[in-house]
Amino acid sequence: MVKHQEIADYSVLADINYPADIRKLNNAELCKLAQEIRRLIISTVASSGGHLASSLGTVELTLALHYVFNTPLDKIVWDVGHQAYTHKIITGRKDVFSTLRQRGGISGFPRREESPYDAFNVGHSGTSISVAAGFAEANSLKGIPRKIVAVIGDGSMTTGMAFEGLNWAGDRNKDLIIVLNDNEMSISPNVGAMSSYLNRMMTGHTVTKLKADIKNFLKSIPGIGDQIVKFSQQIEESVKTFVVPGALFEELGFTYVGPLEGHTLERLIANFENIRDLSGPVLVHIITKKGKGYKFAEEKPLNYHGISSFNIETGQPITSSSGLPSYTDIFGRTIVRLAQNDSRIVAITAAMCDGTGLDQFCQEFPGRFYDVGIAEQHAVTFAASLAVEGFIPVVAIYSTFLQRSYDQILHDVCLQNLPVVFALDRAGIVGEDGATHQGLFDFAYLRSIPNIIVMAPKDENELQHMLKTAVNCRQPVSVRYPRGKGTGVNLDHDLQTLAIGKGEVLREGTDLAIVAIGVTVYPALAAAERLASEGINIKVINARFVKPLDAELLSQTATAIKKIITVEENMLQGGFGSAILEMLAEKNITGVQVKRLGIPDEFVEHATQAELRKKYGLDEDGIVRAIREMLT
Numbered sequence: 001m002v003k004h005q006e007i008a009d010y011s012v013l014a015d016i017n018y019p020a021d022i023r024k025l026n027n028a029e030l031c032k033l034a035q036e037i038r039r040l041i042i043s044t045v046a047s048s049g050g051h052l053a054s055s056l057g058t059v060e061l062t063l064a065l066h067y068v069f070n071t072p073l074d075k076i077v078w079d080v081g082h083q084a085y086t087h088k089i090i091t092g093r094k095d096v097f098s099t100l101r102q103r104g105g106i107s108g109f110p111r112r113e114e115s116p117y118d119a120f121n122v123g124h125s126g127t128s129i130s131v132a133a134g135f136a137e138a139n140s141l142k143g144i145p146r147k148i149v150a151v152i153g154d155g156s157m158t159t160g161m162a163f164e165g166l167n168w169a170g171d172r173n174k175d176l177i178i179v180l181n182d183n184e185m186s187i188s189p190n191v192g193a194m195s196s197y198l199n200r201m202m203t204g205h206t207v208t209k210l211k212a213d214i215k216n217f218l219k220s221i222p223g224i225g226d227q228i229v230k231f232s233q234q235i236e237e238s239v240k241t242f243v244v245p246g247a248l249f250e251e252l253g254f255t256y257v258g259p260l261e262g263h264t265l266e267r268l269i270a271n272f273e274n275i276r277d278l279s280g281p282v283l284v285h286i287i288t289k290k291g292k293g294y295k296f297a298e299e300k301p302l303n304y305h306g307i308s309s310f311n312i313e314t315g316q317p318i319t320s321s322s323g324l325p326s327y328t329d330i331f332g333r334t335i336v337r338l339a340q341n342d343s344r345i346v347a348i349t350a351a352m353c354d355g356t357g358l359d360q361f362c363q364e365f366p367g368r369f370y371d372v373g374i375a376e377q378h379a380v381t382f383a384a385s386l387a388v389e390g391f392i393p394v395v396a397i398y399s400t401f402l403q404r405s406y407d408q409i410l411h412d413v414c415l416q417n418l419p420v421v422f423a424l425d426r427a428g429i430v431g432e433d434g435a436t437h438q439g440l441f442d443f444a445y446l447r448s449i450p451n452i453i454v455m456a457p458k459d460e461n462e463l464q465h466m467l468k469t470a471v472n473c474r475q476p477v478s479v480r481y482p483r484g485k486g487t488g489v490n491l492d493h494d495l496q497t498l499a500i501g502k503g504e505v506l507r508e509g510t511d512l513a514i515v516a517i518g519v520t521v522y523p524a525l526a527a528a529e530r531l532a533s534e535g536i537n538i539k540v541i542n543a544r545f546v547k548p549l550d551a552e553l554l555s556q557t558a559t560a561i562k563k564i565i566t567v568e569e570n571m572l573q574g575g576f577g578s579a580i581l582e583m584l585a586e587k588n589i590t591g592v593q594v595k596r597l598g599i600p601d602e603f604v605e606h607a608t609q610a611e612l613r614k615k616y617g618l619d620e621d622g623i624v625r626a627i628r629e630m631l632t
Helices: 004-009 027-048 059-068 085-099 128-142 160-172 189-202 205-219 225-243 247-251 265-276 295-299 327-341 359-364 376-388 399-414 442-447 460-472 518-532 551-561 576-586 609-615 620-631
Strands: 075-079 148-153 176-182 255-261 281-287 345-349 369-371 392-398 421-425 453-455 477-480 504-507 512-516 538-542 545-547 563-571 593-599
Touching: 027 059, 027 085, 027 265, 059 085, 059 148, 059 176, 059 265, 075 128, 128 148, 128 160, 128 176, 160 176, 160 281, 247 255, 255 265, 265 281, 327 345, 327 359, 327 392, 327 421, 327 460, 345 376, 359 369, 376 392, 376 399, 392 399, 392 460, 399 421, 399 442, 421 460, 442 453, 442 477, 442 545, 442 563, 442 576, 453 460, 460 477, 504 518, 512 518, 512 551, 512 620, 518 538, 518 563, 518 620, 538 551, 545 576, 551 563, 551 576, 563 576, 563 620, 576 593, 593 620, 609 620
Parallel strands: 075 148, 148 176, 176 281, 255 281, 345 369, 345 392, 392 421, 421 477, 453 477, 512 538, 512 563, 563 593
Antiparallel strands: 453 545, 504 538
């Protein structure tokens, strides 16, 4: 961990606390500051994990923005926030940066609760342009002369919401600056220098005023002025289409500037000083390099997007010696096995090929694999149309991101009862990424929709069988599984189709019944085994299905035992425990005491998975405590 006192080892950074401090520096000092910030980011993320490559790529861009704009009066909106570590360091959080993503420490994403420099809470991509457009409208309504800057990555620009924001903001013609951080396009140094020079010239006061004066003069020519202006604009647009990639943005109403090389502070500052004084919506295209300044991240930026702790010298992750495969690995292997025997299976993801474990599927079946970019809504409706044509689409998306396509799941998949399989990775407690990324809502937001089957495996072996079941059942199915390693159980070679809506009894008992789902099953079983030594007999049921429930098994259990504890890694409101209460009410089963363990009505902040499970009583100790309370 980077200790607070070690900040003194950074000659320039030691005296930097807020953006006002960096505005006192000369170019050489700014360049030195950029180096020291990179060193601090690398050493901190190496210790605690985090989003490395993206933030390393935006060091100079962040410094230039805070140097030129009067933050926090002027607002910078980050999209998604993976690229905002430099922003955090120079806005009053340098001395606590070592607590990044740790319980009680600072978040890995911008949060208004942390700092007035964080204009808006973010975590999901594509929001920045809409947010910035709202701030720009607020400026107009309040009469406040401040600047609004949205920084959006090229990946986030693929979201439908980003284009909705562009369409609106360009038409409103309010003062607004969008910085498109493009870290995929290559650009040679001399082209970058020339582009930087030309744009610095074209955004300067003299040239801008000259263009306006010429336009006004042409318009003043009697009879033909407007036609000449229109013709000259057509010529200008034709040239721009040929020379620069900005014609689309110009057509949407933005003044396009770029592309600019994103790692030369002096040029960035000069350009932003000119851009600051432009009126109306402006889009600035910046070329950066992901992982800049750390060779391993530069060579393989995808490996260092979100990374656990690693060895700085070798770039290798510091992993446990368990050697167990992750749930993501098991999903990836299983879906390949299933696809080898069924040509109807296709796989779809939203810019998360490696993250969802579909890299092997992509290599083996390139013609049946689709990465649609950060466009979850499109992914789901695209899958629905493939299902109509007889295919079995498997849509692999993190639980937190599938929320963005709720209407498409309901309207385009479930209403038509189409056989689309939703593989929900990172479901339940995710950990250090915090409130925006916890996968704690899918039980509730899916089980209320007709036609869909909702299930969760207790371990990686059961995940295999559930995937086999899902591709065979010919209706919408959700299979959710957690982030992290499996339990280490043996994996069956032959995959079985499970009976829909049937749970399994793992342990008989008469004093109390625990009905658990997903990753909570083994802690529940361990709690029951511990209490058995005290003569307390606990029945343990692995529900397997949230929808449909095993009404027969649960009704018999409730009638016989009268005391039930439900356990889930999901919000209690509308979740698995709520489903059981509803079932008991529908069956008119009365006199049953039910206690639900899960996440209360609050957002779950960042900490390790183990810390959060302990906090919410979802580990073995917490379940034992709940049993004792109910029995006494």
